[in-house]
Amino acid sequence: MRQELLSLPKTLADDVARNLVMVAKLLDEEPEKAYGYSRVALRLASRVPAVREAAGFAAYAVEKYGEALAEFRAARRMTGSVELWPVMADCERGLGRPEKALAMAGEPEVQKLDRAGQVEMRLVAAGARRDMGQTDAAVVTLQSPELASNSVQPWTARLRYAYADALLEVGREDEAREWFAKALEADQGGTTNASDRLAELDGVEFTDALDEDEDENDDDETVAEAPAEPVRQDSSDGDTPADAPREGRPEQG
Structure with missing residues (x-):
């Protein structure tokens, strides 16, 4: 640069x-x-x-x-x-054209990529398969020497995570759990939420103790400040009820 x-x-x-x-x-x-x-x-x-x-x-x-x-x-x-080829293919996915992304995975440019680039292209191709509803094919696409290797590389955690996620989508829960665990083992930089996915599969829920304390304090203050007699409000005065949804607030995708 x-x-x-x-x-x-x-x-x-x-x-x-x-x-x-x-x-x-x-x-x-x-x-x-x-x-x-x-x-x-x-x-x-x-x-x-x-x-x-x-x-x-x-x-x-x-x-x-x-x-x-x-x-x-x-x-x-x-x-x-050709190093940008995988992310270009992923842009095609983002534009709703997974077929184009999949076609790019079969182009000669892929053979010119280094190993990391080829793994990235495999991840994009598997994502395109899932976009198209071909979940079993996505599982097969991710099966590779890089996935089977015990060597931990910069892409290892993401590859194992994607494989676990694909397995879970086709109903192979036990295998998915195994691969989420392998992803967590390789995820030294915290690039995935494999630990959360494992906890979810095991039925474990985490609660933030600090949030609980704050909620309890809020409840105490509410009780202390509550008036002796309830205040009734005529619904005909045009005010919006407290539980009405706020307009203009977008849903998060």
């Missing part, structure tokens, strides 16, 4: 670099802000491949899949690299 920015005047390069640093810093925790910085960098230096790639990942993080795909394609045209 630094090498690519050397093609720009120094002041401009510095400005672009600052925005790219903020994209990287905010992408996981505050993707909307990261997206904003990426748009600034894009306006300043749209002909720099690293800028197009960063803009693609920022758009991907906020689920603007069409925009992300356009940026990834631009970056690929500029560099000739």
